[in-house]
Amino acid sequence: MPVYREKLWPAPWIFIAALLLIPASILVFAPIDLTVGFVVAGVLYAAVVIALLLSTPAVEVGDGMLRAGRAGIELEHLGEAVPFDGAAARTEKGTALDVRAYLLLRGWIHPVVRIPVEDPADPAPYWLVSTRRPKELAAAINGSRRPD
Structure with missing residues (x-):
């Protein structure tokens, strides 16, 4: 049983900053198709959030x-x-x-x-x-x- 355990979760501002992927993706894909831009934006943001959460290390003493x-x-x-x-x-x-x-x-x-x-x-x-x-x-x- 650990004496100390801490997950080094990303700060909330990291997730807010990652929201900038959404307008950037929409701008890139808008000339092709606006719907594709929204879909790609959502997928990219979800991928970044998942990557941040899955790569969060733990510090443990025990x-x-x-x-x-x-x-x-x-x-x-x-x-x-x-x-x-x-x-x-x-x-x-x-x-x-x-x-x-x-x-x-x-x-x-x-x-x-x-x-x-x-x-x-x-x-x-x-x-x-x-x-x-x-x-x-x-x-x-x-x-x-x-x-x-």
Whole structure:
């Protein structure tokens, strides 16, 4: 049973922005046939919404594992997780970012948690994970780690 679980759902404005596909499709297909334009617009918008929903990753802490999207790592290989929000989160995702880090970032979710990897065989020095609840995720990771 997971100690922490969160789906990184797209923000509502993503779906609203995707609505711009509708007039664009209608404009492209209007010279051919207006009905075709409306049908293609509806199909394109539905495809984008379905793709966004199906590709939504989950972040989960439980059973001695941290799972972020498709990746997973045992908690015993992790250091102290640190939550970041606001300007500190922007710095972590920008100038402080190590190119070797494992990233699960979503542009519509600003807070992140930095989780150091203490396994010398792992090429990633840390994981940087987007979350809407950074303090709760960090607490779940830190509270679930096995003591040294």
